Structures are given as C-alpha cells and as structure tokens.
Amino acid sequence: MSLLVLAAGALTTIQDRGRFGHAHLGVPRAGALDAPAAALANRLVGNDPDAAVLETTLSGATFRTDHAATIAVTGAWCEVRVEGRQVAHTEAVSIRAGATVALGPARSGVRSYLAVGGGIDVRPVLGSRSTDTLAWIGPPRVQDGAVLPVGPHTGTPGPLDVGVWRRADRVLRVVPGPRADWIGADAWNGLDRATWTVDAASNRVGLRLQGRPLERCRHGELDSEGVVLGAVQLPPSGQPLVFLHDHPVTGGYPVIGVVVPDDLPICAQLRPGETVAMRVQSIAGIVAKDSAGSSTE
Incomplete structure (x- = not known):
C-alpha cells in the first residue's frame, strides 16, 4: 500500500513524535512541530500514537492512494478535496483506491497534518521516521513523484470527542x-x-x-x-x-x-x-x- 506524491508543495516532510535520547550524539529530536495536531490526526484515523504523518507547509500538497484508506487532516486550516469534492477538515474521511487527495494552501496557521490509516511506513532511523531538516537525518524531504509506503491499518477511526486546545x-x-x-x-x-x-x-x-x-x-x-x-x-x-x-x-x-x-x-x-x-x-x-x-x- 502506498501514496503517490503528485505535488509536494513548499515543504512536506514525514514526522512522528520525534527522535529521543540522541542529543549526546548531536542528533536533535525532530518530530511534528505541532505535536497535538499530529496526535489528533493519528487518533482520528485509529493509528498508533507513534505512527508517522505528513507535515505540509503553507502551500499544501496533493497525493494519490493506491488503496482504500481512512485519512484525516488537522493543524493549519486548509481546504481538503478528494477527487475534487470538498471533505471535512479535522475529521476521519474514507476514500476509495485511486483517489486523489488535495490539501489546499493554509488559510490560517502554517502546518497541516495528513494522517493515513496505517501510517507512513518508511524505514526508521535511530528509532524514528521523522525528517530532521537541519542535519537531514531520517527520510528525505518529500518530492514530487515520490512513492510513500503505508502500513497495514489495524485500528478503528475515532470521533472528534477531544479537540486541540x-x-x-x-x-x-x-x-x-x-x-x-x-x-x-x-x-x-x-x-x-x-x-x-x-x-x-x-x-x-x-x-x-x-x-x-x-x-x-x-x-x-x-x-x-x-x-x-x-x-x-x-x-x-x-x-x-x-x-x-x-x-x-x-x-x-x-x-x-x-x-x-x-x-x-x-x-x-x-x-x-x-x-x-x-x-x-x-x-x-x-x-x-x-x-x-x-x-x-
């Protein structure tokens, strides 16, 4: 299972909760800058809290999935469209195989988070799937045409019963x-x-x-x-x-x-x-x- 990146936008990276315990080696934690928003996205689709998400910056990004999936977008408010149809922000959404998902430019805030059921399943580096943009440890910056593996989805999507304060x-x-x-x-x-x-x-x-x-x-x-x-x-x-x-x-x-x-x-x-x-x-x-x-x- 995978996502094809059609347009990566200004800066899209893979992030999880971060890389801990390596500062003595000169390695910072990285991880989602808006940690509560990323955690909410994972919870909405039923992922493990450690699952990796996509962090977009200002301009949004566009993807295509090769499998039926559950997605959620949180963080900076942006228009979310699936096959051209607007869907909810900060809510779990089911999409069919082959669907195109477009995150528009951030209308407020800077960074939006896209969680996919199963998580972005790239190889961990020093215990984390996060991209560090200073030393470029971890997965590379997401580029147009990249194919991002997605893990098996075993969780159950959750309701928006607790938001981000x-x-x-x-x-x-x-x-x-x-x-x-x-x-x-x-x-x-x-x-x-x-x-x-x-x-x-x-x-x-x-x-x-x-x-x-x-x-x-x-x-x-x-x-x-x-x-x-x-x-x-x-x-x-x-x-x-x-x-x-x-x-x-x-x-x-x-x-x-x-x-x-x-x-x-x-x-x-x-x-x-x-x-x-x-x-x-x-x-x-x-x-x-x-x-x-x-x-x-």
Missing part, C-alpha cells in the same frame, strides 16, 4: 534560562512587554522574531553549550530566536530564556508577518496561569 492569546510564556544574567532589567522588561513580528526566515529549526533589539549587559564570548527545545537565544543583533524541533544541540549565543513546552505548538503555526508576545514568569507563575485564555481548533 489553543491559548486564545498569541503569547509565549518564557522562564529565565541559564544565561538570564546576560541582559539587564530594562531588556527583560522589553522582552516581556514588546510585541514581536515573525520573520520570513523562520523554519523548523527556529522561530525568528523581529522587534526593538534587546541590549546585552554582557558582551564577552560564550563557549558553545547545550541547547534545549524552546530555548530563546539572543544573537548580537538583539533579535530573539526560539529554537524548535530541528534545532542544533549546541550554540554559542546566550540562552536567556526557555519557552514553556505547552506553548511551542503556537510557534509551529505563526505565519511570517504575524505578531506574538512573550511573558516572562516563574515556574509557579506558569501553574497559576495555565488555565487562562484557551480556545479550541
């Missing part, structure tokens, strides 16, 4: 990082109160932000050190960068903060030119505010 405000909660003392009180206030614009150079490696530059109070050299998912790094430009799933494992610029893990899916769906705020808080503050300002996909 989003914070209603476009805010990233940030806790101080290991180099928090590299910026002073004025810069922390600037980070906390400013509105940042998403740069067009953002990708799966990092979310690049533009705004009033943050001034460092320390200007010396910093040896390379470990970098975690969600790290907020401050280059000499003063424009912060939030590291995402394909981030490097070391870096030479100070990590002044770390985005709360629950807010990282927001980064996955921010479009170039959109704005986002950061709010600096303690660990206790995260717990206190976690229930505030949510919406559903």
Whole structure:
C-alpha cells in the first residue's frame, strides 16, 4: 500500500513524535512541530500514537492512494478535496483506491497534518521516521513523484470527542534560562512587554522574531553549550530566536530564556508577518496561569 506524491508543495516532510535520547550524539529530536495536531490526526484515523504523518507547509500538497484508506487532516486550516469534492477538515474521511487527495494552501496557521490509516511506513532511523531538516537525518524531504509506503491499518477511526486546545492569546510564556544574567532589567522588561513580528526566515529549526533589539549587559564570548527545545537565544543583533524541533544541540549565543513546552505548538503555526508576545514568569507563575485564555481548533 502506498501514496503517490503528485505535488509536494513548499515543504512536506514525514514526522512522528520525534527522535529521543540522541542529543549526546548531536542528533536533535525532530518530530511534528505541532505535536497535538499530529496526535489528533493519528487518533482520528485509529493509528498508533507513534505512527508517522505528513507535515505540509503553507502551500499544501496533493497525493494519490493506491488503496482504500481512512485519512484525516488537522493543524493549519486548509481546504481538503478528494477527487475534487470538498471533505471535512479535522475529521476521519474514507476514500476509495485511486483517489486523489488535495490539501489546499493554509488559510490560517502554517502546518497541516495528513494522517493515513496505517501510517507512513518508511524505514526508521535511530528509532524514528521523522525528517530532521537541519542535519537531514531520517527520510528525505518529500518530492514530487515520490512513492510513500503505508502500513497495514489495524485500528478503528475515532470521533472528534477531544479537540486541540489553543491559548486564545498569541503569547509565549518564557522562564529565565541559564544565561538570564546576560541582559539587564530594562531588556527583560522589553522582552516581556514588546510585541514581536515573525520573520520570513523562520523554519523548523527556529522561530525568528523581529522587534526593538534587546541590549546585552554582557558582551564577552560564550563557549558553545547545550541547547534545549524552546530555548530563546539572543544573537548580537538583539533579535530573539526560539529554537524548535530541528534545532542544533549546541550554540554559542546566550540562552536567556526557555519557552514553556505547552506553548511551542503556537510557534509551529505563526505565519511570517504575524505578531506574538512573550511573558516572562516563574515556574509557579506558569501553574497559576495555565488555565487562562484557551480556545479550541
């Protein structure tokens, strides 16, 4: 069983929950940037949570299946058509063998997820089927004409009984990082109160932000050190960068903060030119505010 890629779009990759336990070898986790949306797609078609899905970027993609299948599209909202007929987004859909499935451009958000019953069954690399776009570990970028194997579908499609919850405000909660003392009180206030614009150079490696530059109070050299998912790094430009799933494992610029893990899916769906705020808080503050300002996909 397989999918034929008729049009791969701007960037389509294969992703699962990620590649864990290899950072000491210089291998980041990769995996779906909007993990809750990818998990929902798998649950809707009855896949195992570890099944691989297709992650499209902005422009959508088109596929043809050689077998009857159950599919679901989640994440960034886009028009989904099967043989030219519009079908539901965020819902399991049955399709016949030979059907063409087209995901249109994202109308809101950036990344959509296509799950197929049985999962994309490429060979795992270091325990994961995810594509790492920094080191290109794992399956290659999906190209026009590629034939993607699909595993046997043994699960039962599920209802949309639990959706993907989003914070209603476009805010990233940030806790101080290991180099928090590299910026002073004025810069922390600037980070906390400013509105940042998403740069067009953002990708799966990092979310690049533009705004009033943050001034460092320390200007010396910093040896390379470990970098975690969600790290907020401050280059000499003063424009912060939030590291995402394909981030490097070391870096030479100070990590002044770390985005709360629950807010990282927001980064996955921010479009170039959109704005986002950061709010600096303690660990206790995260717990206190976690229930505030949510919406559903």
